Amino acid sequence: MPAPSFAQRIILWQRRHGRHHLPWQNTRDPYRIWLSEIMLQQTQVETVKSYYLRFLSVFPNVFALARAPVTQVLELWSGLGYYRRAHFLHHTARRIVDDYHGTFPETEQELTELPGIGRSTAAAIAVFAFHRHAAILDGNVKRILARHHGIEGDPTQSSVEKHMWAVAETLLPKNNLPAYTQGLMDLGAQICTRTCPDCPHCPLRQDCFAHAAQQTALLPSPRQRQTIPEIPFQLLVIRHQDRILLEERRTQKIWSGLWSFPECAMGEDATQIVKQRFGLKACDHVVHTPVRHRLTHRLLIMTPVELHVAHERLRQTNHCRFYRHKEALSCAMPTPIRRILAKI
Ligand code: SF4
Numbered sequence: 001m002p003a004p005s006f007a008q009r010i011i012l013w014q015r016r017h018g019r020h021h022l023p024w025q026n027t028r029d030p031y032r033i034w035l036s037e038i039m040l041q042q043t044q045v046e047t048v049k050s051y052y053l054r055f056l057s058v059f060p061n062v063f064a065l066a067r068a069p070v071t072q073v074l075e076l077w078s079g080l081g082y083y084r085r086a087h088f089l090h091h092t093a094r095r096i097v098d099d100y101h102g103t104f105p106e107t108e109q110e111l112t113e114l115p116g117i118g119r120s121t122a123a124a125i126a127v128f129a130f131h132r133h134a135a136i137l138d139g140n141v142k143r144i145l146a147r148h149h150g151i152e153g154d155p156t157q158s159s160v161e162k163h164m165w166a167v168a169e170t171l172l173p174k175n176n177l178p179a180y181t182q183g184l185m186d187l188g189a190q191i192c193t194r195t196c197p198d199c200p201h202c203p204l205r206q207d208c209f210a211h212a213a214q215q216t217a218l219l220p221s222p223r224q225r226q227t228i229p230e231i232p233f234q235l236l237v238i239r240h241q242d243r244i245l246l247e248e249r250r251t252q253k254i255w256s257g258l259w260s261f262p263e264c265a266m267g268e269d270a271t272q273i274v275k276q277r278f279g280l281k282a283c284d285h286v287v288h289t290p291v292r293h294r295l296t297h298r299l300l301i302m303t304p305v306e307l308h309v310a311h312e313r314l315r316q317t318n319h320c321r322f323y324r325h326k327e328a329l330s331c332a333m334p335t336p337i338r339r340i341l342a343k344i
Pocket residue numbers: 144147148191192193197198199202203204205208209210211216
């Protein structure tokens with residue numbers, strides 16, 4: 001009898017040891033599967049669970065999500081990070097309702113044409129919802145393939161990634177695509193983890209390159225170090241008694257649609273800015289220790305400047321208002337801003 005293939009071993013292992021009761025499993029509803037796949041991008045399963053259930057209770061289907069104002073979507077997303085995902089989710093819901101009459105397209109090709117759905121996410125939706133024949137290649141799968149096949153090179157580099165896509169496609173089984181795809185995800189999360197993979201319990205150990213060569217710590221090859229730009233700026237924490245001024249961000253750059261403190265460049269006179277932009281007179285100000293926050297492609301260095309003002313009569317009230325401290329904490333705001341607000 002021939003030895004079981006890579007895919008057969010993954011499928012068998014998944015049935016016995018994989019995860020079967022995550023909130024987004026045991027359904028073929030593409031809306032629920034899509035929502036979970038987007039939330040799980042760059043976020044841990046345990047964190048996603050409560051957000052996913054809360055989101056579904058408010059938006060049980062794509063029509064409810066498409067009808068909602070984006071501010072409500074951002075409020076429910078608040079704290080999950082990578083807010084572009086929430087904007088894309090909302091945008092895609094509207095596209096599905098407007099262009100597809102509320103029915104999700106079934107092919108990877110059509111799915112990747114929707115905002116925020118990359119090739120691997122499209123494949124996962126196509127497999128779980130429609131049982132299509134498609135390969136995923138997320139971070140977990142890249143790690144497994146790099147180790148099992150001994151693929152060297154930074155997996156984020158396009159030539160290495162292209163090679164991995166080709167390998168992932170050749171390994172696909174003819175049947176049981178959902179169990180195989182879930183098995184890869186589970187193996188990456190439970191056994192072939194980033195540090196200390198549990199090789200003795202891995203169904204792939206018999207022919208795993210990294211295990212045999214004792215190279216699990218060397219594969220996948222580390223990312224080439226990139227120097228990312230540092231962006232320093234001041235955050236204006238404008239207070240009147242127990243109330244704080246927040247501004248709704250209208251920028252297309254980061255945190256669009258979220259509430260935050262007004263900002264100004266380093267070196268600018270915060271007291272003058274508050275007077276010119278808001279017509280408020282600051283009685284005193286305190287400069288706090290800068291807070292560093294890493295985004296994917298840049299490092300924010302935010303210096304909170306706390307200013308106490310004599311009244312709340314704003315020169316213009318478009319997209320800004322004073323909130324009580326507790327009320328402010330319930331606004332949709334970026335996590336580092338929420339942390340600063342909670343501390344100050
Ligand atoms: S044997 Fe070890 S390194 Fe190889 S795939 Fe399994 S867990 Fe990963």
